[in-house]
Amino acid sequence: MTELRISQKEFDLFRDFIYKEVGISLSDKKIGLVQSRLSKRLKALGLSSYDDYYYYIQDHKEEEIFHLISAISTNVTSFFREEPQWAYLRENINTIFASTRKIRIWSAACSSGEEPYSIAIFLKENLDHYKEYDIKILATDISKKVLEKAISGRYVAKDIAGLPKHILQRYFDIDKRDPQAPYAIKEDLKAQITFRMFNLVYDDFSIFKNRFDFIFCRNVMIYFDGSSQMKLVSNFHKILSENGLLFIGHSESLTRNNKEFKTVRPSIYERI
Template identity: 50%
Template structure:
């Protein structure tokens, strides 16, 4: 199969992807869609993208839909991304034993990708929560892409993934694995067991499954792929799910519109529920 995606085919995928994920693909993304889907089209011995679209059956072919979403979603992430937010979190967590005497903490990393974000948070909780072991912590991490969730659960990262992580964290929270492929690092069991990983679609998911409110919601670097109305709806949902005074952390290029007076800006991309 060497076929190029036609404009009509691209439009079909564009609207299916929007319906199923909220991801709003610009008209200029046809080449990207073609590149990301052609391998799968070839694997299935199909000749055209139309055949593949029909195979997806308007999204009713659930297994294939998951593959499509996995191929389309951009999963770029890293440990301790958004440097300025970690400075804020260090201070916030350091004072939490005074502001939360019940020592209960509910956290949601809502687009967790391959796990670097939730594990960075987990390491920070260990480091900065006063008397960490006395806390009742429930930590949920979700993503639409089941492939990245499987990676996150396994918690194995290459030297490149580890990047410039402080050595002390690497020693405390990872086990070095040597194999013929080189060196990798696995997150220790204690950290892995702190986090409950689940598939959840931020746009199509059923938010009524959340019975308790969260103290902190991380939704970083995913809303950039959504259009305005989808973002606004999601922000309203986060507002309902946050405890009074709860925090919403976005990516550095994401923000809440001024009209939304339900949140107070604490510092760039960090909001507090009013």
């Protein structure tokens, strides 16, 4: 079936709205992507133009914004993504936390939860004297839909593909008769993680009263424009502890003249 064409004027309406509400900056090149993603939603709602959909969103903002976010942003993620960062942490984690027994980590833009669960599993596997530590992980995303999956902690075979057998046995309850989600994160691991909605571009960072040792903000800054990225990195600086680490995606970088962080490894930065 042929897709309904989006006009430049309609695209501009959505582009401005998405920037204002989500912070995602869409270039002209994204017109095809926006058309193909939104046309599915138009069809589901029985609407006959993108204009109509735009006004439908204004009338049903509360519920519809989540569909819009899911349609335009990519939620792709996986367990233990960005292997070089885990390799760095395997070498250094015990030195980093040698003189403290309290660990606070934020997985910002956590998508469906694979990132914060990887962090929790990693710590349990690699931290000496693990039981002595008070560990809390905050995991946030702008999308209610992905957060629901994250909170459920339930995954299908393709989500856990590549995880070693011993990790599956230790950290997942496996019920292969459950076709919806045969792999469920064990409750004690889930208990370490608090999931919340948070918009990295527009929400207020002053809500964070305690400092984080690590912030993972991977594969999301790429969707923001330069000024939003700079503001975000500066906000991270304010809420990271001294020498705290910021992890970003391998295809992202901090601006060269950033004076608030120094490079530890590509895509790993230390707060100055």
